[in-house]
Amino acid sequence: MKIAVDVMGGDHAPEAILGGCKQFLEAESFRDAELVLFGEESALRTFAGENAALANRIRLVPTTEVIGFDESPTAAYKKKKDSSLVRAFETVKAGEADCVVSAGSTGALLTGATLTLRRQKGVKSPALATLLPTVTGGCVLLCDCGANTDCKPGYLQQFAVMGKAYMERVAGVENPRVALLSNGTEAEKGNALTKEVHERLSQMEDINFIGNAEARELMSGNFEVLVCDGFDGNVLLKGFEGAAKVILGLLKEAMYGSLRTKIGGLIAKPAFSVVKKKMDYKEYGGAPLLGVNGGVIKAHGSSDAKAIYNALRQAYTWVDGNLVSVIGETIGSIQIED
Amino acid sequence: MKIAVDVMGGDHAPEAILGGCKQFLEAESFRDAELVLFGEESALRTFAGENAALANRIRLVPTTEVIGFDESPTAAYKKKKDSSLVRAFETVKAGEADCVVSAGSTGALLTGATLTLRRQKGVKSPALATLLPTVTGGCVLLCDCGANTDCKPGYLQQFAVMGKAYMERVAGVENPRVALLSNGTEAEKGNALTKEVHERLSQMEDINFIGNAEARELMSGNFEVLVCDGFDGNVLLKGFEGAAKVILGLLKEAMYGSLRTKIGGLIAKPAFSVVKKKMDYKEYGGAPLLGVNGGVIKAHGSSDAKAIYNALRQAYTWVDGNLVSVIGETIGSIQIED
Numbered sequence: 001m002k003i004a005v006d007v008m009g010g011d012h013a014p015e016a017i018l019g020g021c022k023q024f025l026e027a028e029s030f031r032d033a034e035l036v037l038f039g040e041e042s043a044l045r046t047f048a049g050e051n052a053a054l055a056n057r058i059r060l061v062p063t064t065e066v067i068g069f070d071e072s073p074t075a076a077y078k079k080k081k082d083s084s085l086v087r088a089f090e091t092v093k094a095g096e097a098d099c100v101v102s103a104g105s106t107g108a109l110l111t112g113a114t115l116t117l118r119r120q121k122g123v124k125s126p127a128l129a130t131l132l133p134t135v136t137g138g139c140v141l142l143c144d145c146g147a148n149t150d151c152k153p154g155y156l157q158q159f160a161v162m163g164k165a166y167m168e169r170v171a172g173v174e175n176p177r178v179a180l181l182s183n184g185t186e187a188e189k190g191n192a193l194t195k196e197v198h199e200r201l202s203q204m205e206d207i208n209f210i211g212n213a214e215a216r217e218l219m220s221g222n223f224e225v226l227v228c229d230g231f232d233g234n235v236l237l238k239g240f241e242g243a244a245k246v247i248l249g250l251l252k253e254a255m256y257g258s259l260r261t262k263i264g265g266l267i268a269k270p271a272f273s274v275v276k277k278k279m280d281y282k283e284y285g286g287a288p289l290l291g292v293n294g295g296v297i298k299a300h301g302s303s304d305a306k307a308i309y310n311a312l313r314q315a316y317t318w319v320d321g322n323l324v325s326v327i328g329e330t331i332g333s334i335q336i337e338d
Numbered sequence: 339m340k341i342a343v344d345v346m347g348g349d350h351a352p353e354a355i356l357g358g359c360k361q362f363l364e365a366e367s368f369r370d371a372e373l374v375l376f377g378e379e380s381a382l383r384t385f386a387g388e389n390a391a392l393a394n395r396i397r398l399v400p401t402t403e404v405i406g407f408d409e410s411p412t413a414a415y416k417k418k419k420d421s422s423l424v425r426a427f428e429t430v431k432a433g434e435a436d437c438v439v440s441a442g443s444t445g446a447l448l449t450g451a452t453l454t455l456r457r458q459k460g461v462k463s464p465a466l467a468t469l470l471p472t473v474t475g476g477c478v479l480l481c482d483c484g485a486n487t488d489c490k491p492g493y494l495q496q497f498a499v500m501g502k503a504y505m506e507r508v509a510g511v512e513n514p515r516v517a518l519l520s521n522g523t524e525a526e527k528g529n530a531l532t533k534e535v536h537e538r539l540s541q542m543e544d545i546n547f548i549g550n551a552e553a554r555e556l557m558s559g560n561f562e563v564l565v566c567d568g569f570d571g572n573v574l575l576k577g578f579e580g581a582a583k584v585i586l587g588l589l590k591e592a593m594y595g596s597l598r599t600k601i602g603g604l605i606a607k608p609a610f611s612v613v614k615k616k617m618d619y620k621e622y623g624g625a626p627l628l629g630v631n632g633g634v635i636k637a638h639g640s641s642d643a644k645a646i647y648n649a650l651r652q653a654y655t656w657v658d659g660n661l662v663s664v665i666g667e668t669i670g671s672i673q674i675e676d
Contacts, residue, residue, distance in 0.1 A: 267602030
């Protein structure tokens with residue numbers, strides 16, 4: 001199997017990306033994987049020189065352009081033909097690699113996935129999913145979390161199908177429970193979209209649908225897939241992020257407010273570290289884009305080497321689990337109206 | 339001025355509600371206010387007996403029914419004619435009180451406001467707003483947070499108008515900054531609804547519109563009114579709530595995980611208290627329902643006496659600021675399409 005890596009994408013590229021690649025290549029479990037590295041020539045050569053033992057498992061593809069976070073994604077993707085991201089997608093399209101991993105611009109990644117790889121047959125709209133930890137020690141896939149605003153009911157049905165496939169094949173969860181994000185747990189709660197989706201999901205025999213879930217349940221561990229419109233998924237994800245920042249900020253401020261609490265704060269520091277680690281996206285890998293002809297993992301923009309390692313691990317399981325074919329077959333076997 | 343109080347609504351009714359009424363009546367600032375109390379006769383009589391000095395500022399209205407949290411709101415509201423909530427609304431409708439305060443079922447409150455008080459002339463749909471603290475020490479009004487799913491653009495424009503009026507007249511904020519909840523700060527980000535609303539709000543001269551805001555900014559203090567569809571407002575509010583619960587839970591667990599952190603946890607306890615107080619809805623009063631012919635404050639279901647006191651204080655400022663008339667005049671003066 002071959003994974004295409006955008007070495008130039010992300011806040012800490014190329015060092016963090018190459019560091020993650022090294023960890024991945026050296027790990028016992030992935031000895032049958034090869035990496036195709038797209039990026040600035042001298043960085044690639046230095047990396048190859050320093051890791052001569054890995055030479056037979058890396059292929060270097062020097063590129064001359066980079067798509068930045070501040071560019072218009074579509075325009076940049078169309079214009080920068082020799083960028084690391086465009087070349088990586090072209091390689092997957094040509095069948096010379098199975099999955100793209102990038103910590104660069106989300107917009108450019110979505111553009112590339114759609115323009116170059118294209119939607120899988122039968123998929124109405126690809127979904128960007130995010131894997132989050134739960135308080136019960138498992139994880140939950142929020143799907144969609146930003147690729148689609150203004151979804152039709154059939155989109156969300158397919159998000160359920162693709163999310164289930166991902167959790168089964170990549171996260172190893174048997175018969176994952178699927179919930180629908182709504183403004184109340186009762187079946188009659190919701191907006192026009194979610195009411196229709198609730199009705200439809202209830203009738204899908206292959207989906208282990210447990211009903212509506214409220215936003216506060218995101219990390220409860222009550223389900224493994226949470227289906228929603230991308231606008232709402234974005235609100236939920238960023239709301240959680242904002243709340244975490246506010247609370248930890250207030251706690252720190254309060255702990256340095258008096259001598260007594262200052263000492264407490266210093267002693268309590270390890271607890272903060274535990275919580276941060278538990279909430280850490282780096283532990284869980286990147287965001288999979290589901291429904292295009294090839295694997296796509298969006299690593300967080302601020303990824304360090306460890307986050308990239310985890311994204312590569314995720315890409316490996318994706319390819320190993322044959323996720324693209326599974327999604328294609330499953331979507332093809334179910335008639336879903338818009 | 340007269341405030342109608344649903345003494346039977348809420349988890350801790352009637353004790354907590356009556357406790358809040360007592361605090362309010364005894365406070366220096368509200369000596370010109372009278373309370374009309376709706377509830378179970380013996381509870382009201384006991385309260386009146388114990389507070390003989392306040393007798394000239396309370397009116398007791400014994401009622402025989404209560405609308406519970408587990409009932410269908412509309413059916414219960416229509417059926418239970420002698421419930422504390424229905425009688426309170428009828429009294430405001432009859433002009434014998436200016437504002438209803440209830441910690442009971444939100445659904446029943448919305449039903450009562452719509453069926454009994456009715457929408458103000460020109461208001462497309464009343465909005466349930468929530469007042470939240472910000473990290474900069476101010477507060478922000480999230481509007482709508484649950485009364486309306488499937489909003490049309492004109493609804494959100496009116497939420498901006500009503501939210502502005504509330505923050506000016508009740509919270510005392512001059513020319514409040516209004517933001518629009520979206521999935522990105524750029525003007526072109528959003529779904530079909532928010533893109534249209536962005537365009538329209540940009541053209542409203544009387545609204546201090548600062549553009550889109552992401553969910554993570556809710557408590558940033560960058561704006562005083564955050565306008566959104568009620569479905570998204572619910573997701574945001576409950577997402578924040580869920581995140582807070584998860585993080586504080588994990589921190590506590592971690593702090594009791596080892597002796598060192600246990601001691602730290604005990605010493606750091608005051609810091610937790612400070613944060614809890616800062617995040618405490620009880621400090622900020624209830625959720626105002628804007629756009630009906632009368633004041634309506636929904637206090638939190640789990641309100642204690644202090645929360646009820648704050649909701650009454652809020653009702654007082656509402657009536658004192660003549661908010662219903664101000665909203666009526668402002669909405670009447672602006673032509674807004676659906």
